Amino acid sequence: MHALLTGPIFYLSLGVCIIGMIVRFYQYFNGLSWQLDRVAYKQWPARGFKGAIRSIYKWLIPYGTYGWRAQPVMTAAFFGFHIGAVFIPLFLVAHNVFLQEKLGISWFTISTPMADILTWIAVASLCLLILRRLVLPEVRILTDKKDWGILIMSMAPFVTGLLARYQVGDYSFWLNAHILTGEIVLFAIPFTKLSHVFLFFASRAQLGMDFGIKRGGVRGTKMAW
Amino acid sequence: MPEGTLCNKKPVDTAEGITTLLADQSGKTYYEEMKSLDIDSDLLWKTIQNTCKSRIRTWLEICAHCGMCADSCFLYLTNDRDPKQVPAYKIQSTLGEIIKRKGKVDNAFMLHAMEVAWSQCTCCNRCGTYCPHGIDTGIMFGYLRGLLYQQGFVPWEMKIGAGMHRVYQAQMDITNEDFIDTFEWMVEEYEDEYPGLTVPVDVEDADIMYTVNAREAKHYPEDLAEAAILYHIAGEKWTVPSKGWELTSLAMFAGDWAACKIQVDSVYDAMDRLKPKRMVGTECGHAHRATVVEGPYWAGRKDGRPPVESIHYIEWLAEALREGKLKIDPTKRIKEKCTLQDSCNYVRNHGLRDVAREIVSYIVEPGYFVDMAPNREHNFCCGGGGGFNGIGYFRKQRNVGLKCKRDQILATGATLVLAPCHNCWDAIRDLEEEFEIGIKWSFLKPLIIGMLDIPDHLKPEPEE
Ligand code: SF4
Ligand code: SF4
Ligand code: SF4
Numbered sequence: 001m002h003a004l005l006t007g008p009i010f011y012l013s014l015g016v017c018i019i020g021m022i023v024r025f026y027q028y029f030n031g032l033s034w035q036l037d038r039v040a041y042k043q044w045p046a047r048g049f050k051g052a053i054r055s056i057y058k059w060l061i062p063y064g065t066y067g068w069r070a071q072p073v074m075t076a077a078f079f080g081f082h083i084g085a086v087f088i089p090l091f092l093v094a095h096n097v098f099l100q101e102k103l104g105i106s107w108f109t110i111s112t113p114m115a116d117i118l119t120w121i122a123v124a125s126l127c128l129l130i131l132r133r134l135v136l137p138e139v140r141i142l143t144d145k146k147d148w149g150i151l152i153m154s155m156a157p158f159v160t161g162l163l164a165r166y167q168v169g170d171y172s173f174w175l176n177a178h179i180l181t182g183e184i185v186l187f188a189i190p191f192t193k194l195s196h197v198f199l200f201f202a203s204r205a206q207l208g209m210d211f212g213i214k215r216g217g218v219r220g221t222k223m224a225w
Numbered sequence: 226m227p228e229g230t231l232c233n234k235k236p237v238d239t240a241e242g243i244t245t246l247l248a249d250q251s252g253k254t255y256y257e258e259m260k261s262l263d264i265d266s267d268l269l270w271k272t273i274q275n276t277c278k279s280r281i282r283t284w285l286e287i288c289a290h291c292g293m294c295a296d297s298c299f300l301y302l303t304n305d306r307d308p309k310q311v312p313a314y315k316i317q318s319t320l321g322e323i324i325k326r327k328g329k330v331d332n333a334f335m336l337h338a339m340e341v342a343w344s345q346c347t348c349c350n351r352c353g354t355y356c357p358h359g360i361d362t363g364i365m366f367g368y369l370r371g372l373l374y375q376q377g378f379v380p381w382e383m384k385i386g387a388g389m390h391r392v393y394q395a396q397m398d399i400t401n402e403d404f405i406d407t408f409e410w411m412v413e414e415y416e417d418e419y420p421g422l423t424v425p426v427d428v429e430d431a432d433i434m435y436t437v438n439a440r441e442a443k444h445y446p447e448d449l450a451e452a453a454i455l456y457h458i459a460g461e462k463w464t465v466p467s468k469g470w471e472l473t474s475l476a477m478f479a480g481d482w483a484a485c486k487i488q489v490d491s492v493y494d495a496m497d498r499l500k501p502k503r504m505v506g507t508e509c510g511h512a513h514r515a516t517v518v519e520g521p522y523w524a525g526r527k528d529g530r531p532p533v534e535s536i537h538y539i540e541w542l543a544e545a546l547r548e549g550k551l552k553i554d555p556t557k558r559i560k561e562k563c564t565l566q567d568s569c570n571y572v573r574n575h576g577l578r579d580v581a582r583e584i585v586s587y588i589v590e591p592g593y594f595v596d597m598a599p600n601r602e603h604n605f606c607c608g609g610g611g612g613f614n615g616i617g618y619f620r621k622q623r624n625v626g627l628k629c630k631r632d633q634i635l636a637t638g639a640t641l642v643l644a645p646c647h648n649c650w651d652a653i654r655d656l657e658e659e660f661e662i663g664i665k666w667s668f669l670k671p672l673i674i675g676m677l678d679i680p681d682h683l684k685p686e687p688e689e
Contacts, residue, residue: 031279038522040529059357066603067355071293078357138301141308142290142317196287200358203283207359214518214529216576216602223576224602225354 002172005179010102013186020190021198028202037210044213051212051223052205058225059204065225077128084122085154088115088161089182116165119158126155150193156181229258234265234377236481237388243398246388251617252381262377264335269376270328277324281368284360285321288313294362297355299605299629300345312352312362315345320369339378342369344619347611347626348478349569354602366611370480379479380616386475387484394491395439395471405467407442411450420685422457427499428464433541434501434533435465436472436492436516438509438647451670452507455542458683459550463505469495472506473647474515478612482523489520496532504535508668510568510646511610513537518575537571539645542669543580546587557676559589564597564639566630566653567604568646578602581645584669588676595637605629607644609652627656635662642666 034041041048058064068075089095092115096106110118130151133143160181164174188194211223228234232255237243249255294312295301301310308314319338323330330338346366353361373379374387389396395404408424416422425431433456441448456463469491476484496504506513517535521528545551565585571577578601585594597604608627613619630652634642644650644666653666 028279028283031282033278034527034529035522035525036276036278037280038519038529040522040527043528055359059359066599067293067297067357070296070355074291074293136292137308138295138306138311139290139292141311141314142288142292144290147290193287193289196289196358199283199287203280203287204359206280207353207361210361215574218518218530219576221576221578223354 002176002179005176005183006098006102009183010179013183017186017189021195024190024195025198025202028199032206037206039206039210039214041209041213044217047212047217048209049212051210051217052208054222055208055211055225056201056204067225073128074132077125077132080121080125081129084118084125084158087118088122088158091115119162119165123155123158123162126151126158146193153181153185153188153192153194157185227261227263228377229255229262231255232258232262232377232384234262234375236391236484237384238391240392240398243385243388243392246381246385249381255381255384256618259336259378260332262332262335264328264330264332264376266328266330268328269323269330269372272372272375273324273328276371277368281320281365282324284358284365285317285324287358288317288360289358291357294352294356294360297352299349299351299608300347300626303608303625303628310345312346313360315341316362316365316369320365320372323369323372335373335376335378338369339373339380340619342366342373343380343383343612343616344622347569347606347609347613349606349610350573351569351603351605354573367477367480370478371482372480374480380612380618382615382617383475383479383612386612386615387479387481390471390474390476390481390484390488394469394488396473396475397439397443399439399442401468401470404439404442404470405465407446408449408453408465411446412453415450415454418685419454419457419683421683422453424453425464427467428462429499431462431464431499431501432503433461433463434496434499434504435463435507436470436495436504436512437465437507438473438512439471440473440647441507448507448668448670451674454674455545455551455670458677458679459545461545461550464499464501466492466495466499469493469498472509472512472516474512474520475612475615477511477515477519478615485515485520486523486525489516489524492516492520493524493532501533504531504533505541506535506537508538508645508647508650508670510570510648512647514570514574518570537575537577537580539571539577539580539584539669542673543583546584551673552678552680553587553673553676554678559641559672559676560593561641562593562595562637562639563589563641563643564595564634564637565600566597566607566642566644566646566649567600567602568649569604569606569610570646572604573602576602581643585643588669588672595639597633597637605633607646607649607652608656610648614648614651614655624655624659627652627659631656631660631662634664640664643669643672645669 062079063069091110093109096109100106133139160174160178164178216223231249298312304310319341348363348367350363386396412422412424474488521530565581608630613623642653644653657664
């Protein structure tokens with residue numbers, strides 16, 4: 001089982017994820033239409049590019065936009081989870097050892113105490129996001145089964161990872177469960193709402209181009225995100 | 226009865242058609258007929274496949290259902306935070322459903338979608354700037370309106386308005402002759418006060434080609450005279466086209482894209498004919514959006530720009546005051562607490578946030594101006610945008626929406642609201658009527674005229 005999960009299934013899930021992302025990215029930008037979207041993308045590439053970059057990076061900064069500042073608790077939970085969700089999979093020592101072994105690549109890693117803290121913050125933040133979904137009427141009305149599916153899917157690798165980390169019960173069981181749930185996430189990224197992990201950049205870039213080229217950009221005004 | 230005689234899928238494009246529709250008091254028969262109007266699901270689905278591309282599809286797909294857009298919408302706030310007013314919910318339960326069901330929706334669904342599209346969203350685009358994914362629900366509602374219009378599910382006034390643009394290339398039944406006559410007559414009225422005041426019609430190669438809102442010709446003709454007076458005193462070489470003088474577009478609110486093109490082409494033709502250096506449009510928000518911001522795309526202009534540089538009235542005014550073409554008598558500056566309505570259509574959606582404030586700095590005595598909170602590109606819609614003001618069927622909902630602006634104004638303590646936008650001006654007038662909070666409101670033109678320092682040679686000769 002372990003060999004299967006760390007062998008063919010690992011390569012497959014990673015391949016599907018990366019190729020899927022590339023294809024969907026391409027489809028996204030290929031499907032933009034200057035006339036239907038009413039944004040002259042090609043005529044103003046420099047303005048469009050600047051607008052896109054601004055629209056992305058402003059929103060990557062915690063409390064960096066009016067939107068984030070308007071919802072301080074949500075913002076804390078959002079970044080609490082997403083920082084963990086990006087840093088842990090990519091920069092955990094164990095993950096890098098694994099990648100080195102499988103793909104012959106590895107990079108910068110974070111210390112174990114740091115990783116522990118980030119993971120716990122991520123799990124706590126997820127609990128907050130779940131609570132929010134259960135309690136706030138404006139979020140409840142939007143919530144459907146798929147949203148729960150995505151939440152559980154994203155939570156599983158963290159929880160199983162922690163159980164393996166602290167060796168609760170059968171270590172190898174939790175390790176396999178951790179690898180499997182991680183791979184499920186990889187498979188799901190291109191095909192579910194998890195596609196937001198890369199389409200976020202596409203969608204933000206598009207609106208940034210819209211503002212940079214048309215709404216305000218024409219007048220040299222930078223949108224105060 | 227699938228297709229009604231008044232309510233049907235055909236756009237109105239004759240004067241008789243408009244007269245017949247107008248004869249139907251408040252659209253009583255029209256809305257009755259709508260209740261049995263059939264849906265052409267094939268057409269609906271085909272249109273979606275051809276026009277709903279990656280931008281909108283991705284928006285609908287990746288929406289995190291996080292509800293962060295809720296508080297950004299003034300209609301959510303003024304309707305006691307009704308979850309059904311959350312922008313994401315409004316669009317997912319209408320456009321999202323239509324797409325999910327591949328266009329197979331029934332009459333009741335479409336009636337509901339029409340109500341949401343025109344009474345629960347003014348296309349102010351504020352929520353788009355509060356969504357982490359950059360999902361602009363206002364744009365999607367604009368798109369949905371187009372689909373609904375095509376199927377005949379459009380408020381009575383909007384159908385008529387779009388028809389007006391098709392027939393008269395104006396939002397009201399004003400012919401080109403009527404327009405010029407009114408303009409000339411108004412200017413004559415002021416000739417004695419301002420010797421040499423004229424309306425230069427169809428002058429080629431002028432510095433400014435001026436375009437207006439047809440309502441000015443019909444209901445506020447003084448506005449035309451005021452524009453002429455200000456150009457006259459500023460010494461501008463200006464002109465009005467005898468054809469293609471209408472800046473507005475109710476067709477945009479209606480979602481009648483073909484009529485949008487007809488309308489904006491008429492203005493661009495005037496530009497091609499008269500070759501002015503610039504176009505200046507009147508104090509109107511949606512009109513600027515329609516002709517200057519979105520218009521180039523309807524007209525098929527790849528660079529997304531009108532044929533000649535086109536600016537909003539406040540841009541011209543700020544420039545004239547800055548360069549001293551117009552001089553303000555400092556003793557006549559505004560000395561009462563005043564505030565400013567930032568129009569979504571040219572502030573959030575065209576970057577003019579600082580221009581109006583520059584004008585304020587010239588015309589308001591320091592210490593008397595108070596900004597609303599929030600303001601600039603984060604300002605709330607006046608409450609009547611996107612056609613909301615004009616739809617009798619949704620008047621109650623509109624009046625609820627006005628509460629947001631009412632409270633914003635009250636919080637400033639201002640008694641005068643500068644409203645350089647026709648729609649905002651109307652909404653603020655209506656909110657005063659509805660809630661009587663004791664405010665005045667005004668366009669900029671009359672205020673500026675009242676405080677000008679007019680050079681001697683432009684003053685009337687003293688009578689002997
Ligand atoms: S803020 Fe954006 S992602 Fe969240 S519910 Fe609203 S539209 Fe969807
Ligand atoms: S565009 Fe404006 S009115 Fe429409 S949903 Fe968004 S915030 Fe509300
Ligand atoms: S009427 Fe004015 S404030 Fe209201 S939507 Fe239009 S531009 Fe915005």
